[in-house]
Amino acid sequence: MAKARMHLGFDFSYSHMGGRWRMPGAWPGRTFPDVEMFEEIARIAERGCLDMVFSGDGTGIPDTWQGSPDAAIEWGISWPRQDLNPIMVAMSRVTKHLGFGLTYSSTFMHPYYMARLMNSLDHVTKGRIAMNLVTSTRKSDAANFGFDALMEHNSRYERMEEFIDVCRKLWDSAEPDCMLWDFESGRVTDPAKVHHVKHEGKFFKVEGALNTPPSPQGRPVVIQAGGSPRGVQASAYVADYIFGPDMALARQVKHRAALDKALLAIGRDPTKVGILWQTPIVVGETEAEAHAQRDRLLTSIxxxxxxxxxxxxxxxxxxxxxxxxxxxxxxxxxxxxxxxxxxxxxxxxxxxxxxxxxxxxxxxxxxxxxxTSYDKTIAGSASQVADILEEAFEATGSRGGFMFGHTVSVPADLIRLVDLLVPELQRRGRFRTEYKTRTLREHLGEE
Ligand SMILES: Cc1cc2nc3c(=O)[nH]c(=O)nc-3n(C[C@H](O)[C@H](O)[C@H](O)COP(=O)(O)O)c2cc1C
Known part of the structure; x- marks a missing residue:
């Protein structure tokens, strides 16, 4: 029987932060947010046939330490950042297959705006966009949006579930074949196929439909990373695909079991829902080279x-x-x-x-x-790392794969992933050797 294949992504959120921008192997003379660096990341990731690249986000400047943002600004801790949406559009224009994951907060954003934005990005990327929904756990992010304190943890998830209900209604408001663009008659759309949306819930009151054509994926891919019991329950409801935390394997096995239970409880098939485990990683030509690169994290900040x-x-x-x-x-x-x-x-x-x-x-x-993620970073030669990944993949049900990230320096570590680790996983029959599907939803659904 053929071995189950992994899905792989690359998280570039931290590549310019936490001192990584000046580590050997980072771009000399180029600083965030140089769009060409990101285009290069996309090209390298697509060369490795990755499912997607991803960026997390948070809007606040860290100011919990000594009640001031000064040290964060000085040392580049979760600073600087920007909305990655235009950057991902640029990345999509230099690639054909690679998917893109963008992060937004359901606690602060409005679902009408987000449903419309993701539909628009789905058009521009030709069906390669995903929305990673977060509830936001940091106080300065909340302050940006007028909150004096964080919304209560479980209420944040309740709001997320209603948020996605609204998005789904809006994404479904225009049927896939509603657009006519009939040159002879001049009819643009069949109004019988565009449905009014009226939502009234605890958090949102929204009237639609969306005023946009249905997008290639219909519903852009939704990703979520709840880690607490309430968060896992929300993942099961809102997400097509899940991000899992980078914790010890025994806890990941439990996390998978909890998610499967939550999925079954709402009638979803757990075999169809993968987890991409967050995986800080450094691959080297040799074990010693990888360890030396990982050690640099301890002097980065x-x-x-x-x-x-x-x-x-x-x-x-x-x-x-x-x-x-x-x-x-x-x-x-x-x-x-x-x-x-x-x-x-x-x-x-x-x-x-x-x-x-x-x-x-x-x-x-x-x-x-x-x-610095040093304690979680897997470091080794391609075959050592592939052994660890295969073990984790099988122990967690052979569904999903890995979201690599928190590397020491980009592009060097991404290039080593693509040139050393990907071929090793391909040799083992664990990863695609070419893209056979078109949209991100199709890539992630490939077995
Ligand atoms: C791979 C991955 C990426 C994440 N990205 C973000 C992010 O960009 N912004 C954010 O505020 N939280 C992010 N989180 C945190 C989760 O959304 C979530 O809050 C966390 O796993 C804790 O779970 P809980 O909210 O259920 O307590 C991420 C988590 C994981 C595992």
Whole structure:
């Protein structure tokens, strides 16, 4: 029997941040947001037949550390960023097959605007766009949109579910064959095939239809990455494809099982829903070369920048940590702030024990490994890395694949992925050797 094939993506969100822009192997003399760098990323990824490239997003400037954005701005921590939509349009114009994943927040955006934008991008990319929906877990993002505090964690997911209901109604409002463009009669559209939408729910009141022609994918691909139990439940409802967190394999196996249960509960077939596991990765010609490249992460940012990154993503100012403390005390404050309950402190508590007293120094020693993704980065030769990926793929049900990212330097690490790892996976019958499908939805559905 043929082996199940993997789907592969590349997350370029962090390639210019966290000191990566000046690591050996990054573009010399080119800085964000030079559009030509992104076009080059797209060409390289398409050479490797990847399903998609992706960028995450967040709008706020980290300001949890010492209550100020200065250190984030100074050290380039989640700064600078921009809306990647125009960049992905540019990337789509230099490729034919590669898919694109864009991130937007269902907590802050409006579903009418988003349904219309994604339809438009689906046209421009000829059916290669996906929307990664996030609920946003960071306070400064919320402040950009007028919130004094984060919306309660579970309510954010309730809003996301209604958000996608509205998008689906709008995407379906024009039937696939409604456009006539009949030159003889002058009729543009068959009005019987464009349906009025009237939605009134807890969060949104929307009247449609969309005033755009139906797009190549009909409904652009929707991706979601809920990690908490409520988040997983929402993934099952809103997403065509799932992003999974980069945690230990045993926890990924549990995550897959929880998702399968949630999918079955709403009548969806779990065998048709893949997870792309977030996978920080460095591949080298040799194991030693890969390890040397990964080690560079430990010198990429100063301790202050580590504090900025962790404080922002965990909703807690770690500059205020006392000399000694327990992780349980900190985790309680993170939950009270409505940030994600499964972040760095949760993970460190699993490793060190939640009631163990630790020092500030120990916290930051682990902190740099987490903030740079060093602790999660797989590093090795192509065959070593392929062994690890095959094991993880099979253990998690042979559905989906990997979203590579958080590499040390782009383009060098992306080129090594495409030139060393992809051929190894192809030799093992685990990855396509050419694109046989047209749209992103079709690429991801390929078995
Ligand atoms: C691959 C991947 C990409 C993600 N991208 C983003 C992002 O761009 N912006 C964001 O705010 N959150 C992002 N997240 C976080 C998730 O949306 C989610 O909040 C997180 O997994 C915690 O789960 P919870 O919200 O259910 O607690 C990402 C998560 C993963 C695994």
């Amino acid at each position: 100063p301790q202050e920048a580590v504090g900025v990154f962790l404080s922002y993503n965990n909703g807690y100012d770690f500059s205020t940590l006392p000399a000694r403390f327990t992780l349980q005390e900190v985790q309680e404050k993170i939950i009270a702030a409505n940030a994600s309950p499964i972040g760095f402190v949760y993970e460190l508590a699993l490793e060190l024990g939640e009631t163990t007293e630790i020092s500030r120094e120990t916290f930051f020693e682990h902190g740099i490994k987490s903030a």
